[in-house]
Amino acid sequence: MTRTISPRTSRPRRIAALAGAALAAAAMSTAVVGTSGAATKHAGKPIKVAIVPKLLGLPVFEANVKGAEEVAPSLGIALKYTAPATASAEGQVQIFNSLILQHYNVITLSSDDPTVPAPVLEKAMKAGIKVITFDSDVIPAARDFFIQDTAYNTIAQGVINAAEKFTGPNAEVAIMSSTPDATIQLAWIKAMKAYLATKFPHLKIATIGYGQSNQATSLTQAEDIIHSYPNVKAILPIDGAAVVGTAQAVQDLGDAGKIGVFGIGDPQPNQKYFANGSLQGLFLWNEVNQGKLIMYVAKLAYENKLKAGHAFRAGSLGTFMVQAKADPVTGATRNTIIFSKPLEFTKANYKKYDF
Amino acid sequence: MIDLKLPRPAAPAATVARRADTRRRDRNWVLALVLLLVLEVLYFSVTVSGFFGNGSGLLALSEQFLDVGAIALGEAVVILAGEIDLSAGTLSSLSGIVMAVLWQQQHVEIWVAVVIALVLSGVIGAFNGLVITFFKVDSLLVTLATQFILGAVATALSGSSPPYGFPGSFVSIAGTGTIGPIPNQLVVFAVLAIGVAVAVSRTRMGRSLALIGYNRPAGRYSGIRIERTVLGAFVFSALMAGVSGILVSGLYNAARDDIGNSLLLPAITVVVLGGVDIFGGRGRISGVIVATFVLGFLTQGLLVAGDSSLSATMVTGILLIVCLVLKIGLDRRAGLDVRAMLRQRIARTSGPRRAGEAS
Numbered sequence: 001m002t003r004t005i006s007p008r009t010s011r012p013r014r015i016a017a018l019a020g021a022a023l024a025a026a027a028m029s030t031a032v033v034g035t036s037g038a039a040t041k042h043a044g045k046p047i048k049v050a051i052v053p054k055l056l057g058l059p060v061f062e063a064n065v066k067g068a069e070e071v072a073p074s075l076g077i078a079l080k081y082t083a084p085a086t087a088s089a090e091g092q093v094q095i096f097n098s099l100i101l102q103h104y105n106v107i108t109l110s111s112d113d114p115t116v117p118a119p120v121l122e123k124a125m126k127a128g129i130k131v132i133t134f135d136s137d138v139i140p141a142a143r144d145f146f147i148q149d150t151a152y153n154t155i156a157q158g159v160i161n162a163a164e165k166f167t168g169p170n171a172e173v174a175i176m177s178s179t180p181d182a183t184i185q186l187a188w189i190k191a192m193k194a195y196l197a198t199k200f201p202h203l204k205i206a207t208i209g210y211g212q213s214n215q216a217t218s219l220t221q222a223e224d225i226i227h228s229y230p231n232v233k234a235i236l237p238i239d240g241a242a243v244v245g246t247a248q249a250v251q252d253l254g255d256a257g258k259i260g261v262f263g264i265g266d267p268q269p270n271q272k273y274f275a276n277g278s279l280q281g282l283f284l285w286n287e288v289n290q291g292k293l294i295m296y297v298a299k300l301a302y303e304n305k306l307k308a309g310h311a312f313r314a315g316s317l318g319t320f321m322v323q324a325k326a327d328p329v330t331g332a333t334r335n336t337i338i339f340s341k342p343l344e345f346t347k348a349n350y351k352k353y354d355f
Numbered sequence: 356m357i358d359l360k361l362p363r364p365a366a367p368a369a370t371v372a373r374r375a376d377t378r379r380r381d382r383n384w385v386l387a388l389v390l391l392l393v394l395e396v397l398y399f400s401v402t403v404s405g406f407f408g409n410g411s412g413l414l415a416l417s418e419q420f421l422d423v424g425a426i427a428l429g430e431a432v433v434i435l436a437g438e439i440d441l442s443a444g445t446l447s448s449l450s451g452i453v454m455a456v457l458w459q460q461q462h463v464e465i466w467v468a469v470v471i472a473l474v475l476s477g478v479i480g481a482f483n484g485l486v487i488t489f490f491k492v493d494s495l496l497v498t499l500a501t502q503f504i505l506g507a508v509a510t511a512l513s514g515s516s517p518p519y520g521f522p523g524s525f526v527s528i529a530g531t532g533t534i535g536p537i538p539n540q541l542v543v544f545a546v547l548a549i550g551v552a553v554a555v556s557r558t559r560m561g562r563s564l565a566l567i568g569y570n571r572p573a574g575r576y577s578g579i580r581i582e583r584t585v586l587g588a589f590v591f592s593a594l595m596a597g598v599s600g601i602l603v604s605g606l607y608n609a610a611r612d613d614i615g616n617s618l619l620l621p622a623i624t625v626v627v628l629g630g631v632d633i634f635g636g637r638g639r640i641s642g643v644i645v646a647t648f649v650l651g652f653l654t655q656g657l658l659v660a661g662d663s664s665l666s667a668t669m670v671t672g673i674l675l676i677v678c679l680v681l682k683i684g685l686d687r688r689a690g691l692d693v694r695a696m697l698r699q700r701i702a703r704t705s706g707p708r709r710a711g712e713a714s
Contacts, residue, residue: 056663056665080661082663082664083663083664084664085664085665085668088617089607089611089614090603090607090614090617091617091664093419093607094419094654094655094658094664095658095664097416097419097655097658098655098658098659098661101405101406101408101412101659102405102659102661103405113609113611114516115517115519115520115607115608115609115611116519116607116609116611116614117607118519118607118608118609119526119530119531119606119607119608119609139519180515181514181515181516186515
């Protein structure tokens with residue numbers, strides 16, 4: 001015997017109820033979640049600007065957004081902050097596509113990939129939207145302006161000078177990077193090598209470790225370096241996760257103060273390493289002020305007031321230059337605006353910064 | 356309750372009766388999805404400016420999710436047969452990278468490179484299928500392993516600067532071009548989707564897929580060549596993954612070693628939302644096709660409405676759970692003992708399947 005089948009009364013109604021319930025659930029949850037945008041009403045027609053970092057929730061980008069939100073109302077900008085939940089170029093493309101349909105005036109982004117978003121950004125530019133990249137660029141044809149964090153050569157010099165003061169000119173150092181193909185890290189390593197060759201020829205790079213932008217991997221890589229290269233007097237981690245991993249390794253192996261750690265990263269996640277002496281120096285730029293600059297550039301670009309080869313003023317931040325030509329020393333490409341000289345964070349000043 | 360108590364083989368008459376019954380319910384599920392799709396599109400068209408865009412805007416939005424749809428078509432066939440293909444996402448990446456690298460570094464004509472990438476995808480699918488059928492290793496494990504291999508190969512091939520900037524004709528045909536208001540990608544997907552739907556529901560091979568997913572020993576007794584059918588399903592899934600990789604590369608005018616990886620889970624979501632039983636044996640391709648658009652337009656609608664991608668992802672999860680709970684609820688109201696079904700399914704997908712095959 002097979003099981004009895006209950007009579008199906010009013011099937012269409014049941015289907016309708018089911019579909020309706022699912023849709024209602026979808027609509028309700030949207031209402032609850034809402035948006036993370038900080039749109040501000042402004043007298044006159046506000047400039048609709050979106051800021052799209054690589055992903056949501058990364059401290060450096062949150063600091064950018066904080067700065068941007070501070071100045072946006074005074075510039076007549078209605079700012080929206082949105083990004084993929086994980087660093088994904090395809091996720092960014094979907095967001096850019098939706099921003100085009102919402103008729104944004106300016107899209108600012110830190111790109112997860114140099115080429116994948118290019119077609120959708122070109123589509124945005126054709127629709128009259130200004131496209132401004134910051135931190136991580138796309139191919140120059142797919143954006144109007146790029147705000148580069150800092151010149152490659154100056155940040156490399158900052159790190160090397162600080163390390164040399166610790167080790168002396170005749171020593172070995174090691175570099176901890178993210179992945180072997182990371183564009184910015186490769187450029188920084190190249191700039192460091194160039195500077196070492198001219199300024200400190202007897203300061204040798206013993207090895208380069210790769211922490212894969214992962215704190216745990218960075219930790220084991222740094223421990224391996226300390227064990228395998230006993231002559232290394234300083235380690236230079238040049239990626240956020242590498243800084244944490246390296247400082248932790250130095251602390252765990254009891255080498256705080258014996259092996260110097262000088263890197264590129266933000267001070268707030270590394271406060272305890274500064275405090276216990278396993279981290280001596282970090283270099284970065286002021287992320288909050290960079291966020292402000294992004295908004296100034298967005299407004300000026302929207303008003304067509306930025307010209308290659310000309311300087312412009314960004315409120316209290318000062319005067320900046322739109323580079324007309326590529327420069328391999330600083331890393332600038334066409335229509336690049338270099339944001340700042342690197343800031344140095346040490347045990348003396350790390351508490352002053354909240355990023 | 357003879358068919359539930361006697362482990363194997365299931366009594367054919369009872370099986371036939373039950374299958375007729377589930378077929379009816381599956382058809383109703385597809386109708387419910389169609390209704391959901393219509394309501395959803397109406398809702399967003401009315402409330403979200405920029406979503407409908409005189410119809411052409413709506414059609415253009417489909418470009419954003421048809422890559423998921425292509426993988427879902429292949430995945431549906433494999434899941435129907437009671438297997439799973441976890442390598443489809445990375446294979447999609449690899450297909451795009453192989454095409455791009457052949458074109459850029461070996462100067463192969465782009466369409467020849469496309470054909471080579473698809474043939475390679477098929478060969479990889481055959482490899483998956485052969486290991487699964489000859490060595491009787493669970494497809495979950497085999498494709499989990501090939502997934503890692505393919506991802507590593509894709510990364511190695513792409514190097515530090517993956518190729519981009521393909522010839523205009525390719526970008527237009529496989530990527531962003533349109534015929535009137537209809538995106539080319541939608542045309543490609545429609546042809547594939549209709550082909551798969553017909554092949555699965557109207558051909559002997561297609562029907563045997565669902566039967567071996569439902570009850571493998573019964574399939575064997577009715578003379579189905581199980582190994583050959585499973586092998587075919589994996590080759591097909593791999594081809595669809597390959598196609599998806601080409602479509603993505605065309606859309607972005609760039610290849611990237613991990614571009615397809617994020618497509619796998621949405622594709623499996625679409626298959627399940629479309630009413631295909633994750634343990635195999637039950638479901639319709641038409642449901643999967645409709646579910647592609649239900650999920651795709653939902654995500655795009657929320658994004659165009661200005662919601663963050665975070666809430667769009669969350670709504671996807673909620674929708675999936677709500678739909679699955681409703682579906683199980685409907686099955687229960689129809690008088691099916693869900694717990695008995697689950698027990699039977701587990702028995703079907705673990706021990707007895709292999710015991711049956713060994714005999």
